Amino acid sequence: MGLRGQEPNESTDDDIWRDLVARLEGTESTPTRTDSPGRKVTPAAEPQEDPPSEPHNAAPTDRERADRIFRNQPLQRRGPRDHDLPEPEPEPDGDDEDDGFVPEEPPPLGTGDPLTILAWVGAAGGPLTLLLFAMFWRDAPLAATFGILALFLAGAGYLVSRLPKHRDIGDDGAEV
Structure with missing residues (x-):
């Protein structure tokens, strides 16, 4: 010891x-x-065990052992999703549709202000094009590089200028 x-x-x-x-x-x-x-x-x-429904000599499976552990609890708790919902009664007028909020139809894709779309192309495509030039076309003309840089700056400047200038007092700026 x-x-x-x-x-x-x-x-x-x-x-x-x-x-x-x-x-x-x-x-x-x-x-x-x-x-x-x-x-x-x-x-x-x-703990008291329930008699097995099928007599077998093999060792219990993992599922049987887990069932034995959880079946041995003093009181089975019910969670928030363990209740039965009552069946909704049909409306007497036969209208099964919900009269709640119905969103308006979204505008078709490809519509919008053409100048804004062009600004997005310049703001997003300019850096991507410069990256591709740097990787694959190292001896690109300086005028092309400056032209793409100017397109990027013009597109980003236009998009920033289109941002709202003021906010409502109770508005947090979030939109859906």
């Missing part, structure tokens, strides 16, 4: 852990040693 009364390699935690796991799995745990002279580690009372 060491200074604290137990050898460093002797652990009561391992036996307790094995006993706990065995009780949760519903299997018989066998104590391997005693804690102190004259006192033997014994497992607690085994």
